[in-house]
Amino acid sequence: MTGSVPGQHGPRAAVLGAGSWGTTFAKVLADAGCAVTLHARRPELARAIGETRENPDYLPGIALPDRLRATTDPAEALRDAEIVVLAVPSQSLRDNLVEWAPLLPADAVLLSLMKGIELGSTKRMSQVICEITGAGAERVAALSGPNLAREIAEEQPAATVIACTDQDRAAQVQAACHTSYFRPYTNRDLVGCELGGAVKNVIALACGITEGMGFGDNTRASLITRGLAETARLGMALGAELTTFAGLAGLGDLVATCSSPLSRNRTFGEKLGRGMTLEEVQQTTRQVAEGVKSCRPVLDLASAHGVDMPLTEAVVRVCHEGVPAAQMVKEIMSREAKPE
Numbered sequence: 001m002t003g004s005v006p007g008q009h010g011p012r013a014a015v016l017g018a019g020s021w022g023t024t025f026a027k028v029l030a031d032a033g034c035a036v037t038l039h040a041r042r043p044e045l046a047r048a049i050g051e052t053r054e055n056p057d058y059l060p061g062i063a064l065p066d067r068l069r070a071t072t073d074p075a076e077a078l079r080d081a082e083i084v085v086l087a088v089p090s091q092s093l094r095d096n097l098v099e100w101a102p103l104l105p106a107d108a109v110l111l112s113l114m115k116g117i118e119l120g121s122t123k124r125m126s127q128v129i130c131e132i133t134g135a136g137a138e139r140v141a142a143l144s145g146p147n148l149a150r151e152i153a154e155e156q157p158a159a160t161v162i163a164c165t166d167q168d169r170a171a172q173v174q175a176a177c178h179t180s181y182f183r184p185y186t187n188r189d190l191v192g193c194e195l196g197g198a199v200k201n202v203i204a205l206a207c208g209i210t211e212g213m214g215f216g217d218n219t220r221a222s223l224i225t226r227g228l229a230e231t232a233r234l235g236m237a238l239g240a241e242l243t244t245f246a247g248l249a250g251l252g253d254l255v256a257t258c259s260s261p262l263s264r265n266r267t268f269g270e271k272l273g274r275g276m277t278l279e280e281v282q283q284t285t286r287q288v289a290e291g292v293k294s295c296r297p298v299l300d301l302a303s304a305h306g307v308d309m310p311l312t313e314a315v316v317r318v319c320h321e322g323v324p325a326a327q328m329v330k331e332i333m334s335r336e337a338k339p340e
């Protein structure tokens with residue numbers, strides 16, 4: 001390890017993507033003792049983080065630790081990094097990685113924070129990472145769980161899962177991000193953890209839509225439960241483990257996202273449910289609501305594997321096929337009756 005910084009006792013980490021979760025997770029790593037360099041695209045943001053120790057665009061009011069530095073130069077961020085954290089929108093990962101791949105240190109763990117499925121290819125983020133970087137699957141990990149960025153930035157206690165086929169690497173990342181307020185568990189089931197994170201965004205859109213239409217807790221609980229059932233069906237078809245969906249990356253994240261006004265996906269859905277168009281809602285936020293784009297490839301994956309995902313299909317129809325939310329509810333409720 002070269003050039004350690006005062007107080008550093010963990011590995012060197014690069015976080016690529018200075019949005020709300022990238023910045024928050026960079027703080028978690030720094031609080032856990034890592035020397036962290038955060039890569040921001042815009043010079044004014046990198047400068048503001050350096051000068052004010054705050055990310056004014058994505059995390060206003062949160063003090064960032066001194067051990068965290070920001071830069072617009074990916075080569076500088078990645079130099080000697082032992083853990084490389086990827087925190088950009090899922091649909092831009094491929095293009096970003098093409099630029100970053102030649103700069104990646106040879107043996108670094110590549111950790112995905114993203115919760116989406118790629119449009120067109122229907123690939124999970126770890127698959128995109130392996131494809132573009134040529135890294136072996138054992139080097140790629142994903143972090144997923146009930147982790148609303150703002151709450152964690154405020155150091156409210158939360159748990160998460162680090163999924164990796166190589167448990168030594170999972171344990172390395174676990175140790176690097178374990179703080180008094182952030183408790184990571186390891187898990188071998190990369191497929192299940194990534195799917196849990198991506199599909200919960202779609203179900204949170206459905207919850208938001210019904211919330212916007214004025215429906216209450218029974219509706220939300222029904223969507224969470226049936227949403228979990230269809231996520232698990234897809235997961236089993238893709239080789240995931242059923243128990244993963246009862247854990248933090250499954251039920252845990254689904255409950256947090258579907259219930260919290262902090263969720264961008266739930267909030268996006270709520271605006272659709274109140275009658276705004278997709279384009280109108282998109283104008284109201286600069287932040288990514290991954291379910292809006294990922295719902296289509298999730299449904300494509302389901303179709304390719306013969307899996308029934310009626311809630312995901314309903315979200316696709318409302319978001320991308322102009323079906324009114326009220327009609328979607330009618331259609332879902334009039335599906336053929338069957339055993340649970």
Ligand SMILES: NC(=O)c1ccc[n+]([C@@H]2O[C@H](COP(=O)([O-])OP(=O)(O)OC[C@H]3O[C@@H](n4cnc5c(N)ncnc54)[C@H](O)[C@@H]3O)[C@@H](O)[C@H]2O)c1
Binds near residue numbers: 018022041115
């Ligand atoms: N915010 C959360 O609470 C949270 C929690 C867990 C997981 N996630 C996941 O983390 C990922 C990143 O989310 P976020 O909350 O940080 O998003 P964000 O919208 O807050 O920030 C996205 C970041 O990516 C950058 N970006 C946007 N378009 C880009 C492009 N084309 N190329 C490169 N960079 C681009 C933005 O400048 C910004 O820095 C998503 O997959 C999200 O689902 C978010």
Ligand SMILES: O=P(O)(O)OC[C@H](O)CO
Binds near residue numbers: 149263266
């Ligand atoms: O704000 P959302 O809807 O992107 O959800 C954030 C996190 O994924 C919650 O775990």
